[in-house]
Amino acid sequence: MLPPTSPRYQLGTLKTVPLRTMWPHEALDFTQWLGQHENLALLCEELEISVENIRMEVASGRYNADIVAELSGSKKVVIIENQLETTDHKHLGQLLTYASAHDASVIIWNVSDYTEEHRQAIDWFNQHMPESISFFLVKVELWQIGDSLPAPKFNIICQPNNWAKTVVQASREEGSGPSDLKLLQQRFWNGFKEWTQQQRPQSQLRLGRTPRPQHWYTISFGTSKATISLTTNSRERRIGCELYIREDAALYDRLAADRAAIDQALGDQPEWMDLPDSVAFRIVKYHACSPLDETQWPTYFAWLHTQAEIFQRTFRNRF
Structure with missing residues (x-):
């Protein structure tokens, strides 16, 4: 048995770093950093x-408003208010003002x-507002080893009681409830x-996202540059697995060179899809089947x- 002082047991110390050491100015530094797609993806993955x-x-x-965006695939507005200090009434009022001005569906308050x-x-707000409107309070931290x-x-402090239910309810209120x-x-x-969880510890996949009523399910694997997306298509009678790259033609070209x-490595001749608008790129494999056959x-x-x-x-x- 190795002694406790063995190099094998030497571990680093996890410590927090003051946010202002990395982002001295809230608007010029933090908001500009968070507004980059690869950085905002870190927050979005948590939410x-x-x-x-x-x-x-x-x-x-x-x-x-610090950041305004839209939920992918819809016109629902997302408002993000940043505050690199303790919450106060001023920023709460600004948050509500921005949400009202832009008719926001998702309102996010990032704070230290x-x-x-x-x-x-x-x-x-989450308990009494219509379920089509969702508020998030997020505590931002920096960690160092x-x-x-x-x-x-990004640590979620407050969120709707049932986020998946909120998304479904929002669709119903638009007159296009889940079919x-x-x-x-x-x-x-x-x-x-559930099937994947039963495969542990053999399974290498970690599925953190809540399943939603849609034809795809995304899996993160340690990078903000791309995701693995699983799909089901009953009309074309197939399921699929793909690498989804958004707004990074240079990355796609680098992979294409290899x-x-x-x-x-993937086998079965995957399809390489350089979409016409150059907004998204896919490397995908399909399996013919009948997804409706439970x-x-x-x-x-x-x-x-x-x-x-x-x-x-x-x-x-490869990233």
């Missing part, structure tokens, strides 16, 4: 959302710390997540799980 059309310092009457009164206020670079951490197919898709991804090795779902789960692990191994060290 289980995806955004597009990101804009910074957007005029709202006499004031400017918070008072109990303001936490209760955000909880109250030894002399490593500081790493950001039977959408509900079936949500049940499919719930089943996939296409022969990647194709060999008796075959365990077989489909196994195929998706295997492919996701292959994609994860293939691309993990």
Whole structure:
């Protein structure tokens, strides 16, 4: 047995770093940093959302909202107010002003710390506002091990009681409530997540996202540059696994230069899709099947799980 002083047991010390050492100015430093797509993706991953059309310092009457964006695939507005200090009434008022001016559906308040009164206020909003409107209070931290670079951490303090339910309810209020197919898709991804959890400890996948009534399910694997996306398509009678790259043509070109090795690692001749608008890029494999046949779902789960692990191994060290 090794003694406690053995180098094998030497560990680094995890410590917090004051936010102002990295971002001295709230608007000029932190907001500009967070407004970059790869950085905002870190926050979005924690909140289980995806955004597009990101804009910074957007005029709202006499004031400017820090960040305004849209939920991907919809026109729902996301408002982000940043405060690198403890919450106060002034910023809470600004948050509500911006939300009103832009008719926001998702309102996010990033802070370095918070008072109990303001936490209760955000909880109250989530309890009494229509379920199509969601408030998040997020505590921002920087963590460092030894002399490593500081790493950001977004801690959700307040959120809607049932975030998945909120998304579904919002669709209902727009007159396009979840169809039977959408509900079936949500049940499919719930089943996939449960099936994957039963494979531990052998499974290398970590599924943190809450399944939603949609035809895709995304998996993060240690980078903000891309995600692994699993899909189900009953109309074209197939399921799929893909690497999804957004707004990074240089990354796609770099992977394409190594296409022969990647194709060999993935197997079965994956499709490389350079979409016309150059906004998103995909490397995808499909499996012909009948997604509506629930008796075959365990077989489909196994195929998706295997492919996701292959994609994860293939691309993990290529970023």
